[in-house]
Each structure stands twice: as C-alpha cells, then as structure tokens.
Amino acid sequence: MFTEKISPRFSETDVLGHINNTVLPIWFEAARVPIFKFFTPDLNPHDWKLIIAKVEVSFVGELFYGHEVEIKTSVEHIGSSSFVVRQEAWQQGTCCAVGKTVLVRYDFNNKCSKKLDEDEKTALAAHLFASE
Structure with missing residues (x-):
C-alpha cells in the first residue's frame, strides 16, 4: 500500500464548508503516481502505457479544510490487461471516501489493450488490498 498526505486548500471547499x-478524483490521481511508475518510471507522457476505463468515488464521510488527509492506495484486482486501484481518503482517523479506478495497459500505436507482463503483475501484486 502507498500513502500520501494532502493538506486541503481553502479553495477546495464548497459553500457547505x-x-x-x-x-477527490484529483487527489486520487496524484496518489496513483507510484503505480504509474511501474509502467513509465520517468513519467514521460510520450511513453505512457495506461488509460482509465472507469473512475468511481463513494463518499462515506465529510472532509474538511484545516485537517490533513491521508490517501491510501492499493491494488484491488489484477486482470489480464487491466487492474483496479482502490484508494481511501482518511481524515482524523476516519475513512471519508473510497475510490476505485480501472486502469488498462494500452498500446497507443495500435489503439488496443495489451496484456500486462509478468513484471507488471508482480509489481501490482505486491500492493494488493488487504481488508482490515
């Protein structure tokens, strides 16, 4: 599991505070960088190997300005050419949001999915989600 701490900015609040x-999708994307590096270590966008097939966020609590947020990132499922990244946003000891993103290994030249290789699967498997 990867973790990243985020300090919410005042501009990220809504009228309800x-x-x-x-x-959340922006924070979650930023926290997926370690996963991206399995595929493109230098993060060069001209050598990118992934596309997003689906993004969902379930809000299970409130997040507020003035308190640090910890994003926990793990891998929930590994398929043949795609995988699911699970992310949680925690604030003050409470899980406030859960996100799931389906990423697909993609061949941009041929415009089609590509099977994950064994090294990619091994790197992802090292971060499989373990329910507590």
Whole structure:
C-alpha cells in the first residue's frame, strides 16, 4: 500500500464548508503516481502505457479544510490487461471516501489493450488490498 498526505486548500471547499466532491478524483490521481511508475518510471507522457476505463468515488464521510488527509492506495484486482486501484481518503482517523479506478495497459500505436507482463503483475501484486 502507498500513502500520501494532502493538506486541503481553502479553495477546495464548497459553500457547505466541505471539501468539494470534484477534488477527490484529483487527489486520487496524484496518489496513483507510484503505480504509474511501474509502467513509465520517468513519467514521460510520450511513453505512457495506461488509460482509465472507469473512475468511481463513494463518499462515506465529510472532509474538511484545516485537517490533513491521508490517501491510501492499493491494488484491488489484477486482470489480464487491466487492474483496479482502490484508494481511501482518511481524515482524523476516519475513512471519508473510497475510490476505485480501472486502469488498462494500452498500446497507443495500435489503439488496443495489451496484456500486462509478468513484471507488471508482480509489481501490482505486491500492493494488493488487504481488508482490515
């Protein structure tokens, strides 16, 4: 599992004083960088190997400005050419949001999915989600 700490910005709050729901997918994407490096170690966008097939966020609590947020990133499922990244946003000891993103290993030249190789599967498997 990877973890990243985020300090919410005042501009990320909504009129109700919560972190706006549009912010979580951005935070989750930033916290997926270690996963991206399994495929493109230098993060060169001209050598990118992944596309997003699906993103979902379930809000299970409120997030607020003024308190650090910890994003926990793990791998929930590994398929033949795709995998699911599970992410949780924790604030003050409470899980406030759970995100799941389906990423596909992609061949941009041929415009099609590509099977994950064994090294990629091994790297992903080292971070499989373990329910507590």
